[in-house]
Amino acid sequence: MTLSDLLTRLGPLLKAECAAEASAAGIDAADLEQSVWLRLLSDRRADGAAARLRTAVRAEARAARRRALREVPYDPTADPPAGAGPGVEQSVLAAEARRELRAAVRRLPGRCPTLLGALLSAGDPTYQEIAGKLGMSQGSVGPVRSRCLGCLRRMLMAEIAAP
Template sequence: MYLVTELSPLLAAEAAAEAAAAGVDAADLEQAVWVRLLEQSPAEPGRWVRSAVRAEARRARRRARRELPYAVETFESHTGEPNTVGPYAVEPYADPDTRPERAVLAAERRRAVRAAVRRTPGRCPWLLAALLSPADPTYREIAGELGMSQGSLGPVRSRCLGCLRRMLTAEVAAGGPWGKER
């Protein structure tokens, strides 16, 4: 308790003096120094406070130069008028499909589909892998690769896709192992 009562006025004054130049709130600077004080417990706390405030202010200035704020999305309110979240009215991604969370979800879906494809029976894994291939082979190439007639490729593909659909539907309905939510 002694440290708090003795150092509070000094810390508040030092933080107020350094905060403007660092571009941070004085209270945030104070809090950072209190945390460092608890971590280090210096021998001469008065002298240490002055140097710690300056060090935290330098750290805040460096951080401000490196960090860029996220752009804030514009959205429509229930009244149909545009609203913003935060101080900026910026649309960070022109195309909603380029948002990072959409890319992660799409990658997760691709992984789930490819894992289910590997578990399908018979020739299905090879056939479905060929159909999902980025090389986009023709039916003639797929039939030649699998040693099947081109005419039987359609019905086999239909059965394989039906099997895959049932597998994925069962997995989505279950939500996880033994039907438990994840």
């Protein structure tokens, strides 16, 4: 039996079987039909082609149902699921922003790099701890921090304004 004969003889039966099984599988009948044709054409035995066709349709429909249970459609506009952390892209962008901030802080004059570096440290130290570490009075940490942040702001604004 030639391929043309197989297509002519089994085409209507395959179309009907796929139409019957596709809605239960939750897929398009044409997609199911295409999958079955691929399965049938890889095994070209002529004996029992109609019975194999029905078996192949049901097997492909079961496989489609299993895939539908495992697959989750991607929606870039959807909110991330509850409990999910930031995505990879957000993590990379946040890390890059932290690197740029630390580089800008290192370019500041005087004792601003050490003070702002201490304020940005992961340990979240108190003003008392920072003052003890830097050898300055606790009351001067706030005003010096304010002047350093103003200097950092002016420096960054100048860099943004002048490409």
